[in-house]
Amino acid sequence: MKLIEGGICAVRGVKANGIKQGKNGLAIIVADAHRLASAGVFTRNKVIAAPLVVTKEALMNRELKAVIANSGCANAFTGEKGILDARWMAALLAKKLNCVENEIGVASTGVIGRYLDKDWIEEHIDEVLNRISDSKQAGKACARAIMTTDTMMKEVAVELGNGVHIGGIAKGSGMIEPNMGTMLAFLYTDAALSKETLSSCLKKAIDKSFNMVVVDGDTSTNDMALLTATGYQECEEEVFQEGLDLVCISLAKMIAKDGEGATRLIEVGVKGARTEDDARAAAKAIVRSPLVKTAIFGKDPNWGRVVAAVGYSGAEVEQDKISLKFSDNKNEAKLVDSGRIVEGKLGALKSIMESREIVIEVALGLGEHEATAWGCDLTYDYVKINAMYTT
Amino acid sequence: MKLIEGGICAVRGVKANGIKQGKNGLAIIVADAHRLASAGVFTRNKVIAAPLVVTKEALMNRELKAVIANSGCANAFTGEKGILDARWMAALLAKKLNCVENEIGVASTGVIGRYLDKDWIEEHIDEVLNRISDSKQAGKACARAIMTTDTMMKEVAVELGNGVHIGGIAKGSGMIEPNMGTMLAFLYTDAALSKETLSSCLKKAIDKSFNMVVVDGDTSTNDMALLTATGYQECEEEVFQEGLDLVCISLAKMIAKDGEGATRLIEVGVKGARTEDDARAAAKAIVRSPLVKTAIFGKDPNWGRVVAAVGYSGAEVEQDKISLKFSDNKNEAKLVDSGRIVEGKLGALKSIMESREIVIEVALGLGEHEATAWGCDLTYDYVKINAMYTT
Numbered sequence: 001m002k003l004i005e006g007g008i009c010a011v012r013g014v015k016a017n018g019i020k021q022g023k024n025g026l027a028i029i030v031a032d033a034h035r036l037a038s039a040g041v042f043t044r045n046k047v048i049a050a051p052l053v054v055t056k057e058a059l060m061n062r063e064l065k066a067v068i069a070n071s072g073c074a075n076a077f078t079g080e081k082g083i084l085d086a087r088w089m090a091a092l093l094a095k096k097l098n099c100v101e102n103e104i105g106v107a108s109t110g111v112i113g114r115y116l117d118k119d120w121i122e123e124h125i126d127e128v129l130n131r132i133s134d135s136k137q138a139g140k141a142c143a144r145a146i147m148t149t150d151t152m153m154k155e156v157a158v159e160l161g162n163g164v165h166i167g168g169i170a171k172g173s174g175m176i177e178p179n180m181g182t183m184l185a186f187l188y189t190d191a192a193l194s195k196e197t198l199s200s201c202l203k204k205a206i207d208k209s210f211n212m213v214v215v216d217g218d219t220s221t222n223d224m225a226l227l228t229a230t231g232y233q234e235c236e237e238e239v240f241q242e243g244l245d246l247v248c249i250s251l252a253k254m255i256a257k258d259g260e261g262a263t264r265l266i267e268v269g270v271k272g273a274r275t276e277d278d279a280r281a282a283a284k285a286i287v288r289s290p291l292v293k294t295a296i297f298g299k300d301p302n303w304g305r306v307v308a309a310v311g312y313s314g315a316e317v318e319q320d321k322i323s324l325k326f327s328d329n330k331n332e333a334k335l336v337d338s339g340r341i342v343e344g345k346l347g348a349l350k351s352i353m354e355s356r357e358i359v360i361e362v363a364l365g366l367g368e369h370e371a372t373a374w375g376c377d378l379t380y381d382y383v384k385i386n387a388m389y390t391t
Numbered sequence: 392m393k394l395i396e397g398g399i400c401a402v403r404g405v406k407a408n409g410i411k412q413g414k415n416g417l418a419i420i421v422a423d424a425h426r427l428a429s430a431g432v433f434t435r436n437k438v439i440a441a442p443l444v445v446t447k448e449a450l451m452n453r454e455l456k457a458v459i460a461n462s463g464c465a466n467a468f469t470g471e472k473g474i475l476d477a478r479w480m481a482a483l484l485a486k487k488l489n490c491v492e493n494e495i496g497v498a499s500t501g502v503i504g505r506y507l508d509k510d511w512i513e514e515h516i517d518e519v520l521n522r523i524s525d526s527k528q529a530g531k532a533c534a535r536a537i538m539t540t541d542t543m544m545k546e547v548a549v550e551l552g553n554g555v556h557i558g559g560i561a562k563g564s565g566m567i568e569p570n571m572g573t574m575l576a577f578l579y580t581d582a583a584l585s586k587e588t589l590s591s592c593l594k595k596a597i598d599k600s601f602n603m604v605v606v607d608g609d610t611s612t613n614d615m616a617l618l619t620a621t622g623y624q625e626c627e628e629e630v631f632q633e634g635l636d637l638v639c640i641s642l643a644k645m646i647a648k649d650g651e652g653a654t655r656l657i658e659v660g661v662k663g664a665r666t667e668d669d670a671r672a673a674a675k676a677i678v679r680s681p682l683v684k685t686a687i688f689g690k691d692p693n694w695g696r697v698v699a700a701v702g703y704s705g706a707e708v709e710q711d712k713i714s715l716k717f718s719d720n721k722n723e724a725k726l727v728d729s730g731r732i733v734e735g736k737l738g739a740l741k742s743i744m745e746s747r748e749i750v751i752e753v754a755l756g757l758g759e760h761e762a763t764a765w766g767c768d769l770t771y772d773y774v775k776i777n778a779m780y781t782t
Contacts, residue, residue, distance in 0.1 A: 294774050297778045
């Protein structure tokens with residue numbers, strides 16, 4: 001398995017493009033398939049945005065021949081009108097592509113509680129469709145079109161040993177604590193896999209990747225990940241799962257690193273937990289903690305906050321069995337060994353705090369389960385970006 | 392029932408004082424009782440600080456004749472040495488007061504993972520003890536001595552219709568999402584009530600007050616609320632409960648208002664919930680949301696974030712039954728009526744956003760239960776304070 005260029009357009013049969021004008025963006029992805037199959041995972045927020053309702057319906061009835069996504073307006077909490085608007089988006093693209101509405105996935109991201117700017121979408125859809133292609137540039141334009149407060153475009157592609165390709169794009173920077181679904185992620189493969197296999201692989205990959213990212217702990221109303229297979233090539237499920245995991249984890253880390261205002265990527269590994277749920281809860285509590293996040297922003301070696309977060313995470317914990325280590329690519333500082341403070345390590349910790357990528361490892365000493373979570377620091381710029389989002 | 396001056400020293404039999412020197416502080420409260428009874432409530436964080444272990448033990452065996460509290464060091468995650476140090480603090484004061492160790496409550500607040508500065512405490516204990524008195528000034532000095540990042544001293548006292556007094560002091564500004572316990576709060580009354588009654592009243596009052604405050608969602612290792620009765624006057628339980636609720640809610644609001652870096656107090660009322668737990672979960676999710684908190688800091692009328700927080704709170708929610716209103720003391724803006732956006736209200740909302748105290752009311756339209764929570768905005772100064780806490 002190797003990383004390759006091209007994002008979703010590295011996948012056979014996939015064409016895309018997009019435009020971004022100010023806060024508005026429009027992206028379209030078309031899958032020209034040998035044998036089409038699609039799966040999706042959606043937010044667990046009970047306030048579910050209209051496009052998710054429409055896309056779920058589509059997935060129950062058909063496979064997704066194409067996806068249309070806009071940025072700037074989330075079309076969330078918009079009632080029946082919102083549903084009609086999302087269906088209108090699907091119908092608009094379906095007509096252009098000469099297919100049925102249920103073959104179109106619809107996604108939106110942006111401000112909640114505002115109606116869709118249908119005129120803008122109608123005015124720009126042909127511009128995007130006319131430029132649809134399988135070039136790298138087209139894939140990048142598509143990935144850029146779904147960005148909101150993101151500062152970097154997020155795409156990745158891998159080629160498996162058997163020649164199968166998996167590519168994905170994602171957006172996400174704030175309102176990030178996916179639960180079951182995720183920000184927006186559109187994943188493609190040219191493997192020939194059934195809808196059931198795609199669905200099962202997608203859930204597993206998301207649990208290890210997007211569901212382990214916290215920027216601010218706010219689960220969005222619009223989180224959605226779609227996986228579509230164009231079916232050109234046979235592929236064993238295990239091989240595919242491994243590739244899909246890598247694609248999703250890569251995108252998840254890009255989202256954590258590009259968290260609103262972030263200056264540092266934080267990776268937290270928890271091992272020795274009694275259960276997998278415990279390991280996940282402890283790892284996520286640490287990357288979610290505003291106190292851990294501000295300490296890392298300020299390079300403050302205040303490691304006690306990590307231990308406090310483990311304590312309130314809900315995971316089974318025995319104080320005198322906890323071990324704690326900070327590291328970067330070069331150095332490490334073991335701060336706690338089975339509940340005992342290791343003296344004289346604050347100097348080493350301070351120098352690690354200078355790094356752009358900080359790894360925190362917690363060993364609970366209670367069992368065999370482990371989990372990894374990703375997040376970012378909490379900075380002045382996070383506050384600035386979110387204090388003036390709609391104005 | 393009326394609010395009176397004097398804090399804990401308004402309560403018959405209570406004397407106190409304290410000193411604060413740089414980051415270190417030492418507070419002592421002595422209860423000269425007719426009939427002494429004490430109760431306590433402690434953090435649910437599984438990493439429990441040493442002083443809490445020692446104070447819990449004391450409460451199981453005796454009533455608290457006095458409390459000694461230091462600020463600057465939390466004596467948390469300090470293992471067996473931490474426990475010995477906390478016992479040492481209790482023994483030190485017990486010797487001075489000629490009582491047993493189990494009659495002393497011990498509390499600490501400050502940095503986690505550092506050992507207590509015993510020398511500093513030993514050097515300053517006589518200075519505090521020599522000035523112990525029941526004057527208002529002494530009460531205020533005591534309240535000031537337990538402050539860390541707090542910018543205002545927190546004390547309150549009430550006189551019930553029957554002549555009974557209840558007074559309290561508290562500290563807390565960051566690492567604030569109490570669960571069951573609270574920051575540090577020391578509550579006194581001259582009512583004659585049993586330990587069981589005190590304990591039951593304290594739990595009820597805390598559920599309505601400290602447990603409904605969120606500054607940053609980090610539950611501390613050191614949260615503790617102690618309630619001691621000096622027993623000079625008979626008092627019906629219901630009358631006492633009403634007074635204790637007021638004292639605790641007043642202190643809780645002071646903590647929310649004095650959240651690290653805060654410029655605004657946020658009060659969130661949720662009604663129409665199917666269960667009380669649902670009402671509490673929804674109210675706390677809103678005051679906990681970094682996106683709601685930054686929007687209020689930036690006076691950004693981005694109310695969709697409130698609805699999103701309700702949706703992921705875990706409470707039972709039906710989108711088309713949600714109503715939402717923002718208000719301050721002068722104006723109100725009804726933004727959502729049973730799931731429908733009320734157009735033309737953003738101007739009114741913007742002017743409300745200028746106020747120092749913002750009230751958010753959510754009606755879920757599903758039942759009869761309600762809850763109120765308090766929080767503050769998330770500002771540049773929260774980041775600044777916490778990025779450089781130990782350095």
